[in-house]
Amino acid sequence: MHLFFAEHHNISDDRIVLEGTDYNHIKNVLRLKPGSKIQVKSGDNMSYTCVINGFENECVICDIEDVSTQNTELPVKVTIFQGLPKAEKMETVIQKCIELGAVRIVPVSMERCITKLDEKKAENKVKRWRAIAQAAAQQSKRSIIPEVADVCDLTGALEMAKECDTILMPYECAEGFQETRRVLSEIPYGSSVAVFIGPEGGIGAGELEQAKEAGAQIISLGSRILRTETAAMMLMSVMIYLFEE
Numbered sequence: 017m018h019l020f021f022a023e024h025h026n027i028s029d030d031r032i033v034l035e036g037t038d039y040n041h042i043k044n045v046l047r048l049k050p051g052s053k054i055q056v057k058s059g060d061n062m063s064y065t066c067v068i069n070g071f072e073n074e075c076v077i078c079d080i081e082d083v084s085t086q087n088t089e090l091p092v093k094v095t096i097f098q099g100l101p102k103a104e105k106m107e108t109v110i111q112k113c114i115e116l117g118a119v120r121i122v123p124v125s126m127e128r129c130i131t132k133l134d135e136k137k138a139e140n141k142v143k144r145w146r147a148i149a150q151a152a153a154q155q156s157k158r159s160i161i162p163e164v165a166d167v168c169d170l171t172g173a174l175e176m177a178k179e180c181d182t183i184l185m186p187y188e189c190a191e192g193f194q195e196t197r198r199v200l201s202e203i204p205y206g207s208s209v210a211v212f213i214g215p216e217g218g219i220g221a222g223e224l225e226q227a228k229e230a231g232a233q234i235i236s237l238g239s240r241i242l243r244t245e246t247a248a249m250m251l252m253s254v255m256i257y258l259f260e261e
Contacts, residue, residue, distance in 0.1 A: 021059065024058055027252075054068065061159050095211065100121055183209075190236040196237070
């Protein structure tokens with residue numbers, strides 16, 4: 017069954033209304049007809065099995081057939097602060113990390129970023145990234161649509177990260193995976209984790225010190241040097257191994 021997300025105000029006791037881009041996707045792309053079954057979630061672990069009743073005023077009217085509780089979220093809330101990579105790598109990071117359970121992706125402009133975005137380009141990129149995030153959430157049957165934040169600098173990103181219980185910064189020059197194991201083993205269930213990933217050029221010495229001052233723990237991801245688009249996915253996979261219930 018295809019999965020869609022609905023706002024709470026569009027859900028009543030026996031009916032759900034889908035609108036916006038969902039209308040075009042359901043009617044003109046998927047070509048679903050009245051009588052077709054779909055799954056709808058609302059971001060609160062509630063899952064609705066619905067039957068399409070019809071199409072009215074560019075809305076999809078759905079009758080609720082069954083309601084259940086379905087939590088597909090990790091027991092830890094992971095935010096990926098990704099140093100802006102070049103080309104389409106950011107799209108890959110967003111798609112894969114959301115499939116793996118990240119709750120938020122924050123694009124960060126860092127000292128060694130090759131990609132530089134002006135305000136207009138950043139706005140357009142973020143709009144596309146949010147669409148990719150929604151598609152990834154639907155494909156992987158997430159309970160929520162993870163947030164893709166606006167592009168910010170490292171200072172702003174570290175301020176955001178202070179809201180999390182743990183801040184991690186993988187660094188290619190860090191030594192000892194045993195220390196990484198210790199740090200990860202001390203993360204409690206139900207907590208929030210901020211993960212900072214550097215761009216292709218890596219993390220500058222000044223940025224490393226700035227992160228340490230903000231409370232970041234510097235960790236290794238092993239003896240191999242990972243591409244920027246691989247690092248976050250690797251750490252998300254470890255989080256699944258450690259915390260998935």
